[in-house]
Each structure stands twice: as structure tokens, then as C-alpha cells.
Amino acid sequence: MFNTSKIKQFENISSVSDSQVVSFIPTSVQITINIFILVFAFFGNSFVVLFVLKTKKKALSNRIIMNLAICDLTLVFSSIPLHIVELYLGYFPLGKIGCHTIHPLSTMAVISGSLTLVFLAIERFVAICFPFMYFRIANRSHYLLLTHLSALCCVIPYSATLKISVVEGKPQCSESWSRTSSLTYTVFLFAVQYGVPLPIICFLYFIMWFKLKATNDESVRRSRITSSQQITYNKRDIKIDKKKGHKKSIKKRISNKIYQDILKSRKKQTLSMFRLFMTLVIVFATFMLPNQITWLYMVFSKNPVHNKIWQIIAYWLTYTNAVINPLIYGTNQKYHLFLKKLIYRYKESQKANEKTRSQITIVQSGEVILQRNNALE
Numbered sequence: 060m061f062n063t064s065k066i067k068q069f070e071n072i073s074s075v076s077d078s079q080v081v082s083f084i085p086t087s088v089q090i091t092i093n094i095f096i097l098v099f100a101f102f103g104n105s106f107v108v109l110f111v112l113k114t115k116k117k118a119l120s121n122r123i124i125m126n127l128a129i130c131d132l133t134l135v136f137s138s139i140p141l142h143i144v145e146l147y148l149g150y151f152p153l154g155k156i157g158c159h160t161i162h163p164l165s166t167m168a169v170i171s172g173s174l175t176l177v178f179l180a181i182e183r184f185v186a187i188c189f190p191f192m193y194f195r196i197a198n199r200s201h202y203l204l205l206t207h208l209s210a211l212c213c214v215i216p217y218s219a220t221l222k223i224s225v226v227e228g229k230p231q232c233s234e235s236w237s238r239t240s241s242l243t244y245t246v247f248l249f250a251v252q253y254g255v256p257l258p259i260i261c262f263l264y265f266i267m268w269f270k271l272k273a274t275n276d277e278s279v280r281r282s283r284i285t286s287s288q289q290i291t292y293n294k295r296d297i298k299i300d301k302k303k304g305h306k307k308s309i310k311k312r313i314s315n316k317i318y319q320d321i322l323k324s325r326k327k328q329t330l331s332m333f334r335l336f337m338t339l340v341i342v343f344a345t346f347m348l349p350n351q352i353t354w355l356y357m358v359f360s361k362n363p364v365h366n367k368i369w370q371i372i373a374y375w376l377t378y379t380n381a382v383i384n385p386l387i388y389g390t391n392q393k394y395h396l397f398l399k400k401l402i403y404r405y406k407e408s409q410k411a412n413e414k415t416r417s418q419i420t421i422v423q424s425g426e427v428i429l430q431r432n433n434a435l436e
Contacts (some may be wrong), residue, residue, distance in 0.1 A: 086146050093139045096378045100135045103130040103385030120186075122200040123179045124388060127172055127339075129383035134168035137161055139378065150229035158221050160233035161213040166248070169347075169377070170210035173256040176343055178206060180263040185337055187267045211264045213251055216244060245358045253351045260340050264333075271333060338387050346380040349373040
């Protein structure tokens with residue numbers, strides 16, 4: 060679940076005893092950490108989006124990663140700036156329309172991100188297990204719109220129940236569920252954001268791992284057979300005419316070397332992509348879990364301890380997922396090369412600007428000298 064309005068509800072509960080509420084993190088600390096997360100998430104995910112847009116051949120996997128980066132940007136920008144303003148002002152400043160749109164937008168971003176990871180797992184599954192069928196989905200990136208439409212449908216009930224309520228004379232955006240509806244929707248959000256996507260993703264990657272292992276074992280077996288055949292051919296070539304046999308031996312060695320190089324490069328590329336996407340899934344599973352557990356506990360517990368520190372940390376971990384994802388993409392060598400190009404272009408533009416400024420300075424100084432000479436004459 061990712062209902063950013065719920066944390067305000069629990070902060071404003073006055074009916075619980077002091078023993079049920081754990082002390083709060085200072086506002087200045089919260090604002091500082093939120094700003095750091097926002098800045099790093101913005102630059103990291105913006106770089107990923109820029110990289111994919113500048114790439115000439117936009118592979119389906121890159122488009123999926125760009126979609127995930129857009130979801131992360133939507134999450135942090137629909138949640139963190141508003142939360143900072145609320146911490147500073149002490150009330151919800153966006154009115155009725157903002158209450159019905161901002162919090163559902165952040166929840167929608169989390170759902171879209173989870174469904175995007177499922178889409179990525181399916182794409183990798185087809186690419187590894189059914190490579191000859193991959194061309195059928197290679198240009199179907201428009202299917203990613205289904206993740207956003209599905210997420211939008213999921214947050215409509217949430218948006219409908221949000222309302223502006225006055226707490227201690229200040230407007231707050233809060234939910235108006237009945238207990239049964241709250242329990243049902245909480246379980247539904249858990250299933251959509253975490254409970255259903257994660258098992259599907261893990262199952263698909265488990266099958267892919269077995270497929271890759273079998274493929275690698277087969278390539279090793281073939282390479283051994285090929286090398287043994289090469290030795291046999293070389294012995295046979297010795298008995299043939301030296302000139303002719305020498306040519307045949309060279310051709311076989313070259314073809315075998317090319318074949319082995321292709322196998323190694325494909326294996327390396329496949330394994331690197333597999334590790335990258337597996338890391339994405341592990342980070343998703345790890346950083347999203349505390350928030351899911353928090354709200355399941357808060358909703359299902361009859362007498363919950365309102366640990367505000369844990370609630371805030373759970374939100375920070377969810378936001379941190381948006382910061383770590385670009386760092387994971389950065390392990391890919393293509394991103395390194397693109398970053399070097401950007402830095403090189405920036406330095407070249409700075410040199411060009413300095414050269415232009417120096418030329419303008421020379422021209423201006425020349426004009427001043429001419430004006431002085433004219434004045435003296």
C-alpha cells in the first residue's frame with residue numbers, strides 16, 4: 060500500500076494513549092532527508108529517460124526501464140514536495156481537487172511501477188526461453204499503457220473516499236472508509252502492489268535461471284566436442300597435402316574461434332542483463348516490504364502501536380527505491396559511455412562559450428579604443 064494520506068491520519072489521532080505513540084522524527088531532519096531523496100531521484104531517473112530517448116535503436120527492455128523511471132519520478136514528485144510543504148505549514152494546502160488527485164497519483168505510480176516490473180519479467184522470459192517468438196513482442200511497447208490504465212482503475216475508489224477534514228482548525232486530506240472497506244481495499248492494494256507481482260516475477264526469473272543454466276551447460280558441451288573434433292581434423296590434415304591441409308586447418312580454426320566468440324559474447328550479454336533485472340527485483344522486494352507490512356499491521360491490528368518513526372522510515376525506503384534504480388542501471392556499460400559523452404559535450408560547450416566570450420571582449424575592447432581615438436582627434 061502507498062496511501063500518503065494515511066500517515067497524516069495517524070499523526071492526528073487524539074484518541075490513542077501516549078503509550079501507544081512512539082516519538083516523532085524532528086521536522087528539520089525529515090525535510091532534509093526528503094530533499095536529498097528528491098534531488099537524487101530526479102537526476103538519476105531523468106538521466107535514464109534521457110539515455111533511452113537519445114538511443115537510436117530503442118529496445119523494448121530500454122523502453123520498459125524508461126517507463127519504470129517515469130513511474131519513479133511521478134512517485135517522488137507527487138509525494139515529497141507536498142509532504143515537505145505540509146510539514147512546514149502543518150496543513151494540506153491544495154484544497155479539495157488536490158486532495159482527490161495528488162495522493163492517488165503517488166499510489167498509481169507505485170502500482171504502475173510494480174506492473175512494469177512484471178512486464179519486464181515477461182519480456183525477459185520470452186527473450187530467453189522463446190527467442191524465436193521475441194520479434195512478436197519486440198515492437199509492442201504500447202502495451203505499457205495497460206500498466207498505467209490498470210493502475211488508474213485501482214486508485215479510483217481511493218480518490219473517491221478522500222475528503223478535506225478540519226483537525227484542530229487546520230484542513231487535512233484524509234480518507235473516509237468504513238472499517239470493512241478499509242480492510243478490503245488495503246488487502247487489494249497489497250495484492251496489486253506487492254503480493255501478486257512479486258511471486259509472478261520470482262517464478263519467471265526462476266524459470267529463466269534454469270534455462271540459462273541449461274543453455275550454458277549445452278554450450279560448454281558443444282565447445283568440448285568442437286575442440287576434440289578440431290584435434291582430430293588437425294591430425295588428419297597432416298596426412299593430406301601440406302599446402303591444402305594447411306588451408307583447411309586454418310579455415311576450421313577461424314570458424315571455430317568465431318563461433319566460440321559469438322557464444323561467449325551472447326552468454327556475457329544475457330547474463331549481465333539477467334543480473335541487472337534480478338537486482339531490480341531484489342531491491343523492489345526489499346524496499347517495498349516495510350511499507351506493506353506497516354499498513355497491514357495498522358489496519359488489521361485492533362490496538363496498534365502508532366510508531367511514527369517506523370511509518371516515516373517505511374516511506375523513505377519506498378522513495379529510496381526510486382534513487383537506487385538508476386544506480387542499478389548505471390552498472391550497464393552503455394550508461395557509462397553515455398554519461399561520458401554528456402560530460403564531454405558539456406566541457407566542449409563550456410570551451411566554446413569561453414571562446415565566444417573572449418572574442419566578444421576583444422571586439423568590445425577594440426571598439427572602446429576606436430572611440431577613444433576618435434575622441435582625441
